[in-house]
Amino acid sequence: MERRLRTHVRAKVHRFAALVPQELVSVCRREMERLDLDILEESEAGIEFQGKLEACYRANLWLRTAGRIVCRLASIKVGAREELFAKTVRLPWELWIDAGVPVRVDVYLKGARLRHSGLAQKAFQDALQQRFKSLGRSVCFLEGSHGERKTEEDAVLEGEGFVQRILLHVEHKQGVISLDTSGAHLHRRGYRIRHAGAPIRETLAAALLLQSGWTPQMPFVDGMCGSGTAVIEAALLAANIPPGRRRRFLFQKWPSFQEKTWAYLLKKADAGTKTPKPGTLIGVDLDAKAVAVAQENARRAGVGEWVTWHAIPFEHMDPQRWSLAPGLVFLNPPYGVRLEADRTLYERLGHHLERCFRGWKAVVLAPHRELLMFRSVRPRKIRRLRHGGLSICVGFYDLS
Known part of the structure; x- marks a missing residue:
């Protein structure tokens, strides 16, 4: 078994994909280039790249904007269910997955002779089960409902176990x-166990930081920090800490997992940690309870000592009184269902930015584009993004 793993898995170059929303592909690609990953092409799913298993480990550990890394195990011609079964059962599954880890098979069909995803899933699972039964083992399958997915992710973060997802895409x-x-x-970094309100995803917060023009030498103010996601992501960037440093990954359960390689990558990452400039990472929120939650999350992320917290309304903050040089202010207002209330809030924010933050850059999130068109300040660009199934707009400002 060890010889087969070394020959057929560890020694070979494999194809992987960083799954990322299309609107974030460009920023994720720049991340991958900085990591010196061997990029092949952009696809509908995200960005395809190749390398040995070490490249997969690095991508999971370091990519701040990708949602998931998958390994392209095999390409097969598929016609009838019988053909799918026959080709699936021949694959060396025992070299890739641990039979003790529950498996979920997700099937996506487009223009295929296989018309029913449920029947295709059944054929695939039967083949996988037969492969392991021939080796004296068995596989436990999960159906993959929404509730089970939630349980899976919580279980990973709480150390209870993993679920091995296998994806079958058939087109024609x-x-x-x-x-x-x-x-x-991958947005589940492992540090945000508690949250305040509806938090922004860590992957999106990191992407907006990377697109904003902010550098770690500049001050960063999270003006409505909630559970602290944006300022924590800024602190991780400033300290050069990989976003996956405090969590576990599914590949660590694979038979092929290379413990020494992983330990080396972590040791190298830790050696590259930097100390952010004191007093430049600031989290502000009018809700003292939210600030307490954010502080706890920052401590868990390992950046608590570098962030300064203030339980005050953002509109009471004057960076000049705090002797802050121009930097980036990040605003994710708690936008509600009443548009008029939203307009009033956003106009106040625009006025405060124009009055107190001249020379700064700003990133502001809103549910509607028109809320970002302040009377006194106009964005240099607005981007529409998907976040948690909703469409949001993000304004990028140069406050002159």
Whole structure:
């Protein structure tokens, strides 16, 4: 078994994909270039790249904007269910997945002879089960409902176990089998156990930081910090700490997992940690309870000592009184359902930015584009993004 793992898995170059929303592909690609990953092409799913297992480990550990890393295990021609079964059962699954880890098979069909995803899933699972039974083992399958997905991610973060996702995409007669390598979605860094309100995803917060023009030498103010996601992501960037440093990954459960390689990557990452400039990372929120939650999350992320917290309304903050040089102010207002109330809030924010933050950059999130068109300040660009199933707008400002 060890010889087969070394020959067929560890020594080989494999194809992987960083799954990322299309609107974030460009920023994720720049991250991958800085990591010196061997990029092949952009696809509908995200960005395809190749490398040995070490490249997969690095991508999971360091990518701040990707949602998941998958391994393209095999490409197969698929016609009838019998053909799917026959080709699936021949794959060396025992070299890739641990039979003790529950498996969830997700099937996506487009223009295929296989018309029913449920029947295709059944054929695939039967083949996988037969492969392991021939080796004296068995596989436990999960159906993959929404509730089970939630349980899976919580279990990963709480150390209770993993679920191995296997994805089968069939378009016409061409099928691609992919293995999840990440486990919980990569926005689940492992530090935000508690939250205040509806937090922004860590992957999106990191993407907006990377697109804003902010550098770690500049001050960063999270003016409505909530559970602290944006300022914590800024602190991780400033300290050069990989976003995956405090969590576990599914590939660590694979038979092929290389413990020494992973330990080396962590040691190298820790050696590259930097100390952010004191007093430049600031979290502000009018809710003292939210600030307490944010402080706890920052401590868990390992950046608590570098962030200064203030339980005050953002409109009471004057960076000049705090002797802050121009930097980036990040605002994710608690936008509600009443548009008129939203307009009033956003106009107040625009006025405060124009009055007190001249020379700064700003990133402001809103549910509607018109809320970002302040009377006194106009964004240099507005981007529409998807976040948690909703469409949001993000304004980028240069406050002159």
